[in-house]
Amino acid sequence: MVSCPRTSKRRSVSAFLSQVFGGRxxxxxxxxxxxxxxxxxxxxxxxxxxxxxxxxxxxxxxLLERDGDFLIRDSRTCSRDYVLT
Structure with a gap:
């Protein structure tokens, strides 16, 4: 059995966000x-x-990295419509 050091989720989420967003x-x-x-x-x-x-x-x-990723965005050609990407 491998034991993992105890870390708070808050610290690891903050570290992740800092890494992803490049700063405070x-x-x-x-x-x-x-x-x-x-x-x-x-x-x-x-x-x-x-x-x-x-x-x-x-x-x-x-923005789509893996098979199955999707997003919905506003249509640029048909006002008030949406596009599935």
């Missing part, structure tokens, strides 16, 4: 966005992590 300022900005998103009604499409709003197709495709 970016991490704070991400936290604020996430907090605002969590305040939204779940029936509001903006409250879902898979919704990305206005995003060019090329940028959307760049």
């Amino acid at each position: 300022k970016d991490m704070d900005s991400f936290k604020k966005e996430l907090e605002e998103e969590l305040k939204l009604n779940t029936e509001d499409i903006r409250s879902h992590a898979w919704y990305h709003g206005e995003l060019h197709r090329e940028d959307a495709e760049g």
Whole structure:
């Protein structure tokens, strides 16, 4: 049996976010966005992590890393429509 050192989730999540977002300022900005998103009604499409709003197709495709990844974005050609990428 391998024993793992005890670390708090909070510290490891903070370390992960710092690594991903490159610094405290970016991490704070991400936290604020996430907090605002969590305040939204779940029936509001903006409250879902898979919704990305206005995003060019090329940028959307760049976010998809694995088979099965997807996102929903606003259509640029048909106002008030959505696109599944």
